[in-house]
Amino acid sequence: MRTPTYVRGKQGWVERVHGEFRNPESLAYGGDGLPRKALYMVGFRQSDLWHARYRESSGDTLYVDIYEGWLVPADSAEGTGSG
């Protein structure tokens, strides 16, 4: 599983679309990785990820590459803000 636990259920934004790649969840089990899956660079505010645990600067952000199967539209997820 390439999607880190610490971003699951969190809300972010699509910073960049990387294109389509062979699906690692198929490749990991000896499959051909097809059909290819879209990969996105998704940005998060550090304060949204860690809340009070993040004691550094409020403008800091974090980016993770996430395959489309792990993303849902922000308005269908819990919480507020833009997706």
Next chain:
Amino acid sequence: MSTEHDHAHDQHGHTHDVAQHDPEAAERNKVPFYGKRIYAIRDLLIEKGVLSRDDVQRQIDYMDARSPANGARLVARAWVDPAFKQRLLSNPKSACAELGIDASGLVEFVVLENTEKVHNLVVCTLCSCYPRPILGRPPDWYKSFAYRSRAVVEPRAVMREFGTELAADVAVRVFDSSADMRYLVLPRRPAATDGMSEEELATLVTRDSMIGVTLAREPARAAAVVR
């Protein structure tokens, strides 16, 4: 290994005999557990015909031919040539090819430009994803649990331990490299480097500055290091 241990071996000459008959055995026994496991897996793959010895050696040669010097050349060229910098940011593989750096292969690259207001830091929380086709093997600390877990939650504290203190109004962007993209930081050109040649500038670009834990060297510090 302790003196006592060596002494014990001296008293029991057979240990030495084994080493003499199979000189590689003594070397192998010094390898820690995971190393032994890797050699065992390598031997099995060769035995089963999945890989050949040549395949393994070719991959070792490929990796040994890569070093942070490649990245330093890319960064120095980007500092002196704005058009090259744009190409490096928009198409890293072809920019590498322009300098004779073979970064072809399965993975894609993203070059992250540090600016006056943005500082980029790269980590792989999952394992050790790193722009190996350009920089070679990552440093051991990059693969450590401490770096992998702390870089995402307290990046400034981690950078401080590398001697890097950023102003609060500089935004820190952490990139958790987890899939098919590899990230390379383009550090800022240090001040007071106007008269320097591209080759001299490249000496200011360290491996760590391309991961983002440090800035590029100041020219005076680089001179001090050379002495």
